[in-house]
Amino acid sequence: MxxxxxxxxxxxxxxxxxxxxxxxxxxxxxxxxxxRFVGVDNAKDITQDVFLKVWRNIKKFDSDKASFKTWIFRxxxxxxxxxxxxxxxxxxxxxxxxxxxxxxxxxDEIILQDEIFSKLEDVEMLNKILDKIPINYRExxxxxxxxxxxxxxxxxxxxxxxxxxKSYHHRALILLKGEIAPKx
Amino acid sequence: MExxxxxxxxxAMHQPxxxxxxxxxxLIEYKKAKIIKVKKFGxxxxxxxxxxxxxxxxxxxxxxxxxxxxFKYLSLAFSDGGIIATYWKEYTLSLVDSLPVASxxxxxxxxxxxxxxxxxxxxxxxxxxxxx
Numbered sequence: 001m002x003x004x005x006x007x008x009x010x011x012x013x014x015x016x017x018x019x020x021x022x023x024x025x026x027x028x029x030x031x032x033x034x035x036r037f038v039g040v041d042n043a044k045d046i047t048q049d050v051f052l053k054v055w056r057n058i059k060k061f062d063s064d065k066a067s068f069k070t071w072i073f074r075x076x077x078x079x080x081x082x083x084x085x086x087x088x089x090x091x092x093x094x095x096x097x098x099x100x101x102x103x104x105x106x107x108d109e110i111i112l113q114d115e116i117f118s119k120l121e122d123v124e125m126l127n128k129i130l131d132k133i134p135i136n137y138r139e140x141x142x143x144x145x146x147x148x149x150x151x152x153x154x155x156x157x158x159x160x161x162x163x164x165x166k167s168y169h170h171r172a173l174i175l176l177k178g179e180i181a182p183k184x
Numbered sequence: 185m186e187x188x189x190x191x192x193x194x195x196a197m198h199q200p201x202x203x204x205x206x207x208x209x210x211l212i213e214y215k216k217a218k219i220i221k222v223k224k225f226g227x228x229x230x231x232x233x234x235x236x237x238x239x240x241x242x243x244x245x246x247x248x249x250x251x252x253x254x255f256k257y258l259s260l261a262f263s264d265g266g267i268i269a270t271y272w273k274e275y276t277l278s279l280v281d282s283l284p285v286a287s288x289x290x291x292x293x294x295x296x297x298x299x300x301x302x303x304x305x306x307x308x309x310x311x312x313x314x315x316x
Contacts, residue, residue: 016213019209019212020205020209023205023208023209023212024205027200027204027205027208028197028199028200031198031199031200031204032197032198032199032200035198036198040198043198043200044200044201044204047200047204047208048207048208048211051208051212052211052212052215055212055215055216120189120192121192123192123195123196126192126193126196127196130196141193142193145189145190145193145194146193146194146196146197
């Protein structure tokens with residue numbers, strides 16, 4: 001199976017079908033990521049914008065700096081931020097300086113062992129709960145649990161240190177737990 | 185537990201319509217074709233301008249060269265090679281002196297623009313063929 005970097009090289013060498021391969025591979029992920037922040041109604045437009053930006057800037061992509069996955073998600077994040085800014089909604093960075101008021105010393109494994117998570121079985125319920133979680137934390141959950149990105153990749157995408165990403169993930173789990181509890 | 189949470193998150197993913205990736209590819213192809221069209225007309229306009237400019241410029245270059253006697257000096261090289269071999273320094277100076285430098289520079293510049301624009305047109309046509 002060809003890597004993303006090989007596919008890009010083939011596209012730049014004149015093989016237009018390679019771009020189609022990349023689009024097919026990432027459309028679902030970018031659509032889902034966008035829908036989490038701008039809603040399903042706007043996700044299609046955002047996804048199109050993201051791929052147009054990818055196409056326009058593909059010559060600038062440098063595989064030494066980041067993987068294609070990290071790069072495309074960074075483009076998606078910037079596109080979503082621009083969209084939310086135009087709509088005057090809260091953007092990703094507005095919560096970056098938020099101070100922690102959570103149970104910082106409890107390891108993730110302990111939080112995840114909580115019975116509350118075992119009772120979370122309903123997809124619709126999860127979607128509603130995710131919508132209530134601040135976008136900074138929602139973003140970490142989506143990238144980690146839905147897009148299978150590692151903390152390192154997420155850090156590379158957000159331009160944040162590994163420990164900050166882990167801390168955000170930790171807070172996100174606590175927030176998730178806090179949102180689930182009243183519904184059970 | 186993390187695995188269960190991951191599975192649930194995966195199930196909760198928003199799925200796009202099956203045509204979205206095809207639509208995106210078509211949109212990119214459309215935008216690409218539009219850019220090619222604009223560039224093609226741009227290069228075509230530039231080549232027409234530079235071609236007509238080159239014709240006038242070369243015409244002026246020939247006229248000025250004739251007035252300054254460049255061709256007379258040049259013909260000497262073919263008629264009497266011995267004199268030129270003896271007085272080559274003077275001959276070269278006279279030849280250079282009779283050359284309309286500004287007109288020559290302008291003609292070469294316009295020919296260069298013409299070459300660039302023709303190359304641009306052929307590149308855009310090649311792109312168009314690739315898309316088709």
